[in-house]
Amino acid sequence: MAAEDMAQVDIIIRERMQSPVGMIPDLAEHLVGAGGKRLRPLLTIASAHLCGYEGTHHYKLAAAVEFIHSATLLHDDVVDRSAKRRGRKAANLIWGNAPSILVGDFLFARAFNLMVETGSLEALGILSEASSIIAEGEVQQLAGLRDVEMSKATYMQVIGAKTAALFAAASEVAPVLAASGSQKQIALRTYGQELGLAFQLVDDALDYGGFEAALGKSVGDDFREGKMTLPVILAYDHAQQKGDKNALDFWRRVISEHNQSSGDLETATDLLKQENALEATLDAAREHIKTAKSALDIFPESPWKTALKRLADFVVQRVS
């Protein structure tokens, strides 16, 4: 249904990643050409239709959202020392860290160029606020690396910032363009925020495999980095409640001391399954999807409302 609109967004993305400095479109093409779900710009497009928006600025805002996302991916891959992105070798491993950092900066600046062209200061405010929250979330995650004692509350704060903030902003800017009023703005913001939380929860469960995992998704990245995610937080919590010394020692060794050897990822996955930690994480995701969908209740039934609800279901269905 949104295919034509997304084709428009794609045209803008490809136009605006151009530069006479050849390394920029080369590197950007490597990332953008690898596809990706374009979930975030789709939120802007579908939300704009839901609000009855009839202009063309939603294309530019959707492209801006994707540029902000691409910039964070490029920087994340340097920060996390990633090997793969979207099934391809990560850009930092081909061009080096420096071009990944700088092309990320370029795409981020281009995102703001696009927003300025829409003339909506309010949309600019929402997306620039989201951008600083994303960076805060990334730093908080970094500061919490290898902290086996991280609480669920801190984790939810991190994913709310690093992931959900952009989903929320991408959805919220649509009613702003359409001047739909604050009630619809809050509803779509909530929809996006909850959807983003669910998305990250599912992603964090997928990192331990065990499902018919989505294609191209590599397994064990979080574990190898010593990143605390909900499955591990739940399993560690259970081990503490039961006084399971073996499990506690294991998690402290692999996360806090970051002392890992072969077989540890498999042991971790076994422990998570034993404690139902992956299923519990997916249950949490399903709860957020429920909240996301019910935030749309204030909108009358329409094909776009149905589309946004299906999109929400899709986020959790990719693992079942």
Added chain:
Amino acid sequence: MAAEDMAQVDIIIRERMQSPVGMIPDLAEHLVGAGGKRLRPLLTIASAHLCGYEGTHHYKLAAAVEFIHSATLLHDDVVDRSAKRRGRKAANLIWGNAPSILVGDFLFARAFNLMVETGSLEALGILSEASSIIAEGEVQQLAGLRDVEMSKATYMQVIGAKTAALFAAASEVAPVLAASGSQKQIALRTYGQELGLAFQLVDDALDYGGFEAALGKSVGDDFREGKMTLPVILAYDHAQQKGDKNALDFWRRVISEHNQSSGDLETATDLLKQENALEATLDAAREHIKTAKSALDIFPESPWKTALKRLADFVVQRVS
């Protein structure tokens, strides 16, 4: 004269670099607390007064300009693997590359938050355009690293983008705030651009020392990275004209092959002096300062006009 205004700018800078995520203000304080000349925000402040601006938005724009600059410094230090910044250990050597990248992103996003608050879409457009040009310039510089054949034209394009674009934008946003009209806008943009070119030329000469160099400035960074700057371009050019095989071999070895050993920096500096390449670079800077100052001719005499002219003189005087 601008001391009170700059104190206001400092208050905004310190307020807006705060975050509940402690690593952000810690790292930002390390950079901001080290001082720095605050040349770019000063351009916004002085230009605003020159245009008779009587509001308060110039404080926020000046702080935004400094945040954009700080973000590029943090990223540059990762890209260049710098050891020192403003006489202190570079942030990436204390906190690591990842926090420097992410706090840079945070400051960049905060810059846009501040701009949005001024409500000036035109200023936003100018500063976001400058931001993408800066990133383009940085990538172009990276792509030209160790290219001993780099032309003066390419070099001027690189420094026009990576350095002068922000000086130009910092100056141009003031007449935009004051609604002074396009003639004054072009004049101040030209002033900033020319000043920025001169600033970078002087910086590139200072990298080879040989003057009563400004405090805290380390020597030889560009050489060690294999970065082509005007002094080397001029010396290499002279060597080609004279068919000086020894000099050509030297430059090709240390730049193109990036094969350097102890004593090479001294040899390079000697060659540059022999060819008057450092003096010629400073002469080029002086020419740009002349153009910068004459761009102000359309403004009636005033203490602020005098201040901007003195600021221009200061940029070249720090080496003589």
